[in-house]
Amino acid sequence: MEWALALAAVLAVVAVVFVARPFLRDPAPASDRLDELAPEARRRLALAEERDRALAALKELEFDHRTGKVSDADYRAQVGPLRRRAAEVLRALERGEGTTHERITAPEERAGR
Amino acid sequence: MAQLGRAALLIAFGLVAYALIAGSYAAWKRRRRLALSAQNALLAAFPATLVAAVILIVALGRRDMTFVYVWQHTSHELPLGYALSAFWGGQEGSLLLWLLVLTGYAGLAVWLNRRSRELMAWVVPVFALIAGFFTFMLCFVSSPFNLQPAPVDGNGMVPSLQNPYMLAHPPLLYLGYVGLAVPFAFAMGALLSGRTDERWIVATRRWTLAAWTFLGVGQLIGAHWAYVEIGWGGYYAWDPVENAALMPWLAATAFLHSVMIQEKRGMLKVWNMVLVALAFNLSLFGTFLTRSGVIDSIHSFSKSSIGGWFLGFLVFMVVFSVALIYWRLPLLRTKTKLESLVSREATFLYNNLLLVALALTILWGVLYPILSEAVRGQTRSVSKPYYDFFLHTFGLPLLLLMGIGPLVAWRRASLRSLGKTFLIPFAVAVVTGVTLLALGFGSSWPGLLAYTFSAFVAASIVLEFVRGRKAAGSLTRLISRNRRRYGGYIVHAAVVLLAIGIAGSSAYQTVRERVLRPGQSIEAAGYTLAYRGSTTISGPNYTGFRAQLTASGHGERFNLDPGMNHYTIEGPANEASIYHDPRSLGDVFTTAQVVNARTGTIDLKVYVKPLINLIWIAGFVFVGGALIAMWPDAVEQRRLAARYAAGAVPAGL
Numbered sequence: 059m060e061w062a063l064a065l066a067a068v069l070a071v072v073a074v075v076f077v078a079r080p081f082l083r084d085p086a087p088a089s090d091r092l093d094e095l096a097p098e099a100r101r102r103l104a105l106a107e108e109r110d111r112a113l114a115a116l117k118e119l120e121f122d123h124r125t126g127k128v129s130d131a132d133y134r135a136q137v138g139p140l141r142r143r144a145a146e147v148l149r150a151l152e153r154g155e156g157t158t159h160e161r162i163t164a165p166e167e168r169a170g171r
Numbered sequence: 172m173a174q175l176g177r178a179a180l181l182i183a184f185g186l187v188a189y190a191l192i193a194g195s196y197a198a199w200k201r202r203r204r205l206a207l208s209a210q211n212a213l214l215a216a217f218p219a220t221l222v223a224a225v226i227l228i229v230a231l232g233r234r235d236m237t238f239v240y241v242w243q244h245t246s247h248e249l250p251l252g253y254a255l256s257a258f259w260g261g262q263e264g265s266l267l268l269w270l271l272v273l274t275g276y277a278g279l280a281v282w283l284n285r286r287s288r289e290l291m292a293w294v295v296p297v298f299a300l301i302a303g304f305f306t307f308m309l310c311f312v313s314s315p316f317n318l319q320p321a322p323v324d325g326n327g328m329v330p331s332l333q334n335p336y337m338l339a340h341p342p343l344l345y346l347g348y349v350g351l352a353v354p355f356a357f358a359m360g361a362l363l364s365g366r367t368d369e370r371w372i373v374a375t376r377r378w379t380l381a382a383w384t385f386l387g388v389g390q391l392i393g394a395h396w397a398y399v400e401i402g403w404g405g406y407y408a409w410d411p412v413e414n415a416a417l418m419p420w421l422a423a424t425a426f427l428h429s430v431m432i433q434e435k436r437g438m439l440k441v442w443n444m445v446l447v448a449l450a451f452n453l454s455l456f457g458t459f460l461t462r463s464g465v466i467d468s469i470h471s472f473s474k475s476s477i478g479g480w481f482l483g484f485l486v487f488m489v490v491f492s493v494a495l496i497y498w499r500l501p502l503l504r505t506k507t508k509l510e511s512l513v514s515r516e517a518t519f520l521y522n523n524l525l526l527v528a529l530a531l532t533i534l535w536g537v538l539y540p541i542l543s544e545a546v547r548g549q550t551r552s553v554s555k556p557y558y559d560f561f562l563h564t565f566g567l568p569l570l571l572l573m574g575i576g577p578l579v580a581w582r583r584a585s586l587r588s589l590g591k592t593f594l595i596p597f598a599v600a601v602v603t604g605v606t607l608l609a610l611g612f613g614s615s616w617p618g619l620l621a622y623t624f625s626a627f628v629a630a631s632i633v634l635e636f637v638r639g640r641k642a643a644g645s646l647t648r649l650i651s652r653n654r655r656r657y658g659g660y661i662v663h664a665a666v667v668l669l670a671i672g673i674a675g676s677s678a679y680q681t682v683r684e685r686v687l688r689p690g691q692s693i694e695a696a697g698y699t700l701a702y703r704g705s706t707t708i709s710g711p712n713y714t715g716f717r718a719q720l721t722a723s724g725h726g727e728r729f730n731l732d733p734g735m736n737h738y739t740i741e742g743p744a745n746e747a748s749i750y751h752d753p754r755s756l757g758d759v760f761t762t763a764q765v766v767n768a769r770t771g772t773i774d775l776k777v778y779v780k781p782l783i784n785l786i787w788i789a790g791f792v793f794v795g796g797a798l799i800a801m802w803p804d805a806v807e808q809r810r811l812a813a814r815y816a817a818g819a820v821p822a823g824l
Contacts, residue, residue, distance in 0.1 A: 066178030069222065073182055073215045077189065080207035092201040093288045100368070106814045107369055111437055118435075118581055125638035128580045129588040136582060 098154075105151050112144035173238060173316040176226035180314070183219040183274070184306035186212040190299035198292035198363070206292045210281055213295050216302060217274040224271045227264060227315050231257050236325055239317040240264060246327035246740050248712040253333050259341040260332060262462050262477065263315035268342070269458065270305040272349040276378075277302065280353050284374050287815070294360030301352055304484045313477050330713075330736065330744035336396035343389030344416055348454040350382025351419055354426070355451035355492075358444055362495040367440060367502045372430055373811055377801050379430075383423040384797040390416050391790040402733075402745030402762045404682070404778040406786070409558040411537045415457030418530045418537075422450035425526040431655075432516045435581065440503040441496065442523070448492035453530070455485050465541060511583035518576040522569060529565040533558065563617045567624060570670055573663050574628035577635050595634055600627035618678025625667045625674075632660050632667070650799065658800025665793035668785045675757070675782030684776045686766055696779035698724035698759055700731065705763075705771055713738045715746065718763040718773050727752060733763040733775070756788075757781040 075082075095103065119136055122128040128136070194209030196202070227240070231254050236242045244257035244264070258264045277298040284291055309315070354375040361371040393413065398406035407413060426446035432439050459465070463478035496503070509517060540552040578592045603626035604619065612619050636646070639657070643649035650657045681696035692701040703719040717734035733748035750759040760778040 062172060062175035062178070065175055066182070069179060069219060070182050073186055073212075073219060076215050077186070077208050077212045079211055080204040084204060087204065090203050090205075092197065092203045092206055092292055094201065095289060095366075103368055103814070108437065110810065110814065111435060114435060115581065121639075121642060122580045124642040125635075127578065127584075127588065127592050127638075129585060129591070132580070132583075132585050132588055 102151065102154055105147055109144065109147040109151060112140060112147055116140050116144060172226055172230065172235075173318050176223045176316040177310075177314065179219050179222035179226070180306060180310050180316075183216045183223070183270070184303070184310045186216040186219060187274075187299045187302040187306055190216070191296050191303050194292070194296035194299055198296065203288070206288065206295070209299070210285070210291065210295050213274075213281060213299055213302070214278045216306075217271075217278040220267070220271050220274045220306075223309075223316075224258075224267055227267060228255060228258055231255055234325065236321040236323075237318050238315070239319050240315045242319065242322060242325040244326065244328060246325040246712075248739060249325075249328055249333075250711060252335075252338060253328055256332070256338050256341075257328060259345065260328060260337075261315075263309070263313050265341070265345070265458075265462060266305055266309055266313060266477075267315055268345050269349055270302060270309060272345055273298070273302050273305065273352055276349060276353055277356070280357075280375075280378060287370065287374070290357070290360055290364055290366050290370055290374075292360075293363035294356050297356040297359045297363070298352070301356070301488075304480075308477055308480060312480055324740070327712075327738070327740035330738045330741045331400050333738075333741075334396055334400045336392055336400070340389055340393045340396055343385050343392060347382050347384075347386025347389055347416070348419065348457060350378060350385060351423060351451045351454045353378040353382065354447050358447040359492060359495055362444065362499045365499070365502060367499060369434060370815060372433065372443075373815070376430075377803075379423060379427060380797060380801045383420065383427060384794065384801075386416060386420045386423065387793060387797075388790060390420065391787070391793075395787060398760075399747060399749065402747040404747075404760055404762070404776070404780075405677075406783075409536070409555055411540075412457075412461050414533050414537050415453075415460040418533055419450045419453035419457060421526050421530040421533075422446055422453055425523045425530075426450055428519045428526075429523050432519055436507055436516055437505055438507045438509070438516070439520075440505055441500065444492075444496045444503065446523075446527075448489075448496065449527070449530075452485065452489050452492065453534070455481075455488060456534075459485055460537065513579065513586075513589070514583050515576060515579050515581045518572055518579055522572045522576065525565045525569045525572070529561060529569070532561040532565070559617075567617065567620050570621065570624045570628060570666070573666060574624065574631040577660065577663075578631050592634075596627045596630035599630035600624070603627075612679070615674075615678035618674045621670050621674035621678070625670050628663060628667050632664050635660055651804075652806075654802050654804055655800050658796050658798070658802070661796030661799060662793055663796075665789040665796055668789035668792060672782050672785030672787075672789060676780040676786070679781050681779040682777070684774065687773055687775050689771045693775060693777060695759075695777040696724075698722055698777075698779060700759075700761070700775070700777060702773065702775065705734070705765075705773065708734075710736070712740070716765060717746075717748075718775065720748075720761065720775075722750065722759060725752070725755070727754075729759075731759070731761050733761040735764065751784060755781060756784040758783050 116137070119128060119133065119140060123130075123133040190209045190212040193205055193212070197205035197209055227238075229235075230238045230241050231245060232251065234241060234245055234247050234249075234254060240261060240263050241257070244261045245254045249257075259268050281291060281295060281298070284294075354371075357371040357375045361367055390413070393416070394406040397403075397408070397413075423446075426443060429439050429446060430443050433443050459478070459481040463481050465478055509520070511517065536553045536557055540550050543549060543551040574596060575593075578596070579589065600623050604623035607613075607619055607622055612622065636649070636657070639649045639653075640646045643652065683693055683695040685691075685693045687693060687702040689702055689704040692699055694700075700720050700722045703721060705716050705718045708715050708717055713736040715734055715736035717732040720731040720733070722729050722731055727750075729750050731748040731750055734746050735743055736746055737743050745762055745764075747760060747762050749761070752758065758778075758780045760780060762776045763773045766772040766774050
């Protein structure tokens with residue numbers, strides 16, 4: 059009974075210390091703001107996903123063409139628009155190069171404080 | 172010891188309550204340290220739950236009858252393995268297993284994605300909400316640590332549960348049920364945080380596949396247990412609790428297909444959220460059915476007091492998920508449209524509609540007796556013909572679509588290319604169907620269609636591999652570069668084996684029953700079974716009889732010994748005897764009951780079930796395919812890591 063209570067108390071203390079760890083390790087942080095993506099970074103992430111989709115679609119089309127699933131005529135009809143779409147997305151990403159995966163943290167940090 | 176178990180559960184409850192409240196506040200107010208602290212609380216809930224679980228396992232192993240739970244589900248004579256399996260044999264233990272798996276999964280998923288703080292800030296409270304319910308139930312409603320003055324012996328375990336399959340079937344189902352909490356928590360976290368991009372899908376893709384695999388294998392093992400242990404000659408009885416595992420599996424199957432459309436075309440974001448919520452809520456519903464005692468079945472061994480709580484939580488979770496999806500509709504709408512009704516994504520959509528329709532008709536079949544009792548005061552249940560009708564109506568087109576889908580290109584396909592790609596599978600299907608019809612298989616149209624469609628799907632899978640190998644250069648390169656696709660095809664091959672096994676063993680089975688005296692015989696589907704007499708047997712906690720049969724037919728000669736066991740505490744149980752024919756992959760399944768012990772007269776029932784072993788073989792193929800699909804792809808991992816380079820989702824599980 060007593061040993062059980064003692065073990066339970068140890069378990070509780072260890073749990074509390076572990077839960078409090080972020081505050082114990084960093085009692086006075088420069089910023090306590092949770093990371094979040096700015097709207098611009100979100101837009102770029104959406105573009106990155108679109109780029110991957112377009113490139114994967116091209117790869118898939120090539121493969122389906124080689125395996126005979128897509129006829130020559132269908133391939134010619136589809137490959138152009140897909141390439142144009144991929145190029146558009148890549149250009150859009152390049153225009154904003156350097157901030158593609160911009161990670162915005164605290165507003166204070168963004169302001170250089 | 173029980174006090175420590177109770178204290179550990181209380182600590183776990185405190186931790187998840189903190190993770191829920193502090194985590195929600197931190198995510199709402201954007202507090203970094205508080206969010207990390209809540210995350211740590213969720214991580215710490217697993218070891219606390221583990222302590223409670225270990226204590227219950229030790230008590231079961233020691234047959235400590237001062238624990239009410241141990242007394243209810245074991246006896247001193249019960250072998251150790253089965254005594255330990257009582258951990259999930261009763262209500263309180265299975266709730267504890269749910270919590271243990273949930274906190275383990277949650278801890279691992281959160282840890283692997285810890286750098287993705289924006290998303291995780293909301294995922295943590297969702298996990299904590301689910302875990303909070305289970306810890307509350309275990310602490311205040313249904314504790315496994317209630318004590319009593321030790322009685323002489325326990326109630327023992329239901330005989331049919333004393334089977335090696337029961338050591339694996341329930342834990343696998345729980346790994347599946349609870350595993351669906353991971354995509355659910357991430358999906359709801361994505362909605363709450365407004366991060367409706369693909370990050371949550373990338374983070375949970377393998378979790379969903381793993382949960383789906385566990386659920387599928389768990390059901391197959393359960394079916395095999397029912398087949399060898401229950402002794403009614405079948406493996407699936409549309410029992411509500413069996414259905415309870417099938418429904419989330421069907422919803423998860425739909426999700427695994429439709430999520431590919433989101434990844435490849437950026438479409439169906441709302442639909443995918445609905446499917447994730449449906450799959451998880453159906454898994455909660457499954458646990459509710461199993462544990463609330465709301466429906467009597469072979470699985471619902473215990474009546475309980477948790478039904479109202481469970482129902483309340485289930486309703487809350489349904490409202491919670493629907494409200495969140497509705498709230499975030501503007502973020503989930505996409506501009507991409509379906510380009511053609513003849514395309515890969517369109518076939519996936521048809522497959523989704525059929526899977527969801529099948530899941531919902533099964534749900535209606537499960538709910539109907541409860542609703543009829545609530546409304547009319549009389550329990551009226553739907554039976555096998557209802558389920559069979561919808562299985563044929565939705566299942567057979569699904570089987571056919573499984574062959575059509577892979578042959579159709581993404582975006583759109585012309586009739587000319589379709590004609591070219593479908594020629595061989597179509598020819599194989601026609602030849603198979605006509606040949607089977609000529610051989611007399613037209614006695615069952617669903618059976619004939621299942622065989623014919625299976626031939627079509629099998630041919631399309633083989634064709635995909637042959638053409639793919641030719642294009643890629645080698646089979647290894649083909650599979651390693653497209654693991655999900657070709658792993659998926661292997662899973663499709665498993666479903667083909669399953670369909671053939673089910674059709675053969677149900678549509679074309681032979682059943683014979685006769686009362687026999689020693690020296691008499693019975694014939695069934697070309698087999699002759701001669702009854703020689705019976706013997707008595709005894710085991711560690713039972714005595715029984717076995718009928719001695721000599722069987723011959725189809726060039727085989729073998730012995731069978733069906734009978735019954737009478738367990739000291741738990742009572743009688745059927746013991747079927749089965750001959751597996753390695754050449755035809757079918758079984759001769761027998762059960763026997765004593766009619767007159769003095770004269771040795773028995774009632775013998777014989778089932779000849781063609782191709783039934785394909786069902787169990789399908790299980791191995793299914794696992795193989797799922798493992799290939801789940802296996803990490805280094806190239807893809809790097810691509811995704813680059814995409815989410817800031818606040819990234821590690822491309823782990």
